[in-house]
Amino acid sequence: MSSVSGTATVSARTAVSRSWKAPIALYAFAVIALVLGFAVARTGTSTFGLTTPGDLVALAPLAVPTGGTVAALALVLAGLAVAAHALVLFGAGRRVPRRLVAVFAIVFLVAFLTWASAGRTIPVTGLLIGGLALGTPLVFGALGGVIGERAGVVNVALxxxxxxxxxxAAVVGSVTGQPVLGLVAAMAGGVLVALILATFAIRYVVDQVIVGIVLNVLVTGLTGFLYVKVLKSDADLFNAPDRFPVLPVPGLSAIPIVGPVLFRQTIIVYLMYVAAFAVWFGLFRTRWGLRVRAVGEHPTAADTVGIDVNRTRFWNVALAGAIAGVGGAYFTLDSVGAFTKEMTNGMGFIALAAVIFGRWHPIRATFAALLFGFATNLQSMLGIIGSPVPSEFMLMLPYVITVFAVAGLVGRSRAPAAGGKPYLKS
Known part of the structure; x- marks a missing residue:
């Protein structure tokens, strides 16, 4: 009898431990693909441009029949959704592997692009380059957010x-004529905002979210005022910084698709690659990272072993501000070439969403930020080629992805235990 009851208990626990969120989401997107492939099928040929000037090998454009390709990919997606269902129902892990979700996402994207580009050409390399450009400042912001929140401070002031x-960066780069000094000034600007956040949130125990929102409003108003009164009145002196030049990596930059996207970039993009790796390595492979994670997870225990919790938080919030400042410099020293009023346009909040989507892990947050940048560039690209999809729907994509992430559809999401909680030493 006890054996039977024990088996029943184990079975009940196993049933409870299964998560059906991912299979349901995959079924929903598979249905969308089936609708695109059969109910609202489009005729013609979809073409994907794969090469750019300077590539070592010129790849011919890939042309595929729109209707047949979308229908075939829709059936593949339906099969992947069924496989995910079976893995949850019968598999030992009770959850859908992330690799299966990644494959599903790529196939769905290809199917959607094929359907949307019927009779048109999508420059794949240009699409990826634009996505990287829009994602670069988000990556720096997300890395700053990861460091701050791992230390226990919610950095809403990104x-x-x-x-x-x-x-x-615009002012100092213009006055000195040196973009490197502009980059240093951008880091200093980010640190200044971060120090104000740290002072009020850590020393004076003010609510971190409120302080962050107030700082965002303050900086928006201050920079807007100075832009109108100073920068616009003498743009040649204060708002015409030299941009960083493109520095192709010999050999690697000539590889088709990959080369133009990753290795024909400016110094700030290369710094992004280094920063993502450095933050990951520092957080999970060094003593510094262990201390940061300790004060963010269990500050009392960290205090008992001699770690100054508030000091550690304070200086790591400053470091996060410096990294985020580099992301700001990308606008004026790379992509735009001048400062405009409210030019970040809410990207700090998207970066904060990337932190959540990436589950407070620097590499995952980097990919989440790049995904948001890609989605933003995709809606612009679809508008240019005359896609039937309203651009407003594509603008919603980063936020929809964030909702899915917070809902747990891409895995369990848990913030650092002491995140947002001030530490008062008893």
Whole structure:
């Protein structure tokens, strides 16, 4: 009898442990693909441009029949959704592997692009380059957010750090004629906002979210005022910084698709690659990272072993501000070439969403930020080629992805235990 009851208990626990969120989401997207492939099928040929000038090998454009390709990919997606269902129902892990979800996402994207580009050409390399360009400042903001939250401080002021970084880079870069000094000034601007956040949130125990929002409003108003009164009145002196030049990596930059996207970039993009790896390595492979994670997870225990919790938080919030400031410099020293009023346009909040989507992990947050940048560029590209999809729907994509992430559809999401909680030493 006890054996039977024990088996029943184990079975009940197993049933409870299964998560059906991912299979349901995959079924929903598979249905969308089936609708595109059969109910609202489009005729013609979809063409994907794969090469750019300077590639070592010129790849011919890939042309595929729109209707047949979308229908075939829709059936593949339906099969993947069924496989995910079976893995949850019968598999030992009770959850859908992330690799299966990644494959599903790529196939769905290809199917959607094929359907949307009927009779048109999508420059794949240009689409990826634009996505990387829009994602670069988000990556720096997300890395700053990861460091701050791993240390226990919710960095809602990322928007202000990006904006003041962009403003500082424009002014100093213009006055000195040196983009490197503009980059340093951008880091200083990000640190300034971060230090104000840390002072109020850590020393004076003010609510971190409220302080962050106030700082965002303050920086937006201040930079907007100075832009109108100073920068616009003498743009040649204060708002005409030299941009960083493109520095192709010999050999690697000539590889088709990959080369133009990753290795024909400016110094700030290359710094992004280094920063993502450095933050990951520092957080999970060094003593510094262990201390940061300790004060963010269990500050009392960290205090008992001699770690100054508030000091550690304070200086790591400053470091996060410096990294976010580099993201601001990308606007004025790379992509735009000048400062404009409110030019970050809410990217700090998207970066904060990337932190959540990436589950407070620097590499995952980097890919989440790049995904948001790709989605933003995709809606612009679809508008240019005359896609039937309203651009407003594509603008919703980053936020829809964030909702899915927070809902747990891409895995369990848990913030650092002491995140947002001030530490008062007893």
């Amino acid at each position: 928007e202000g750090q990006l904006l003041l970084g962009a403003f500082s």
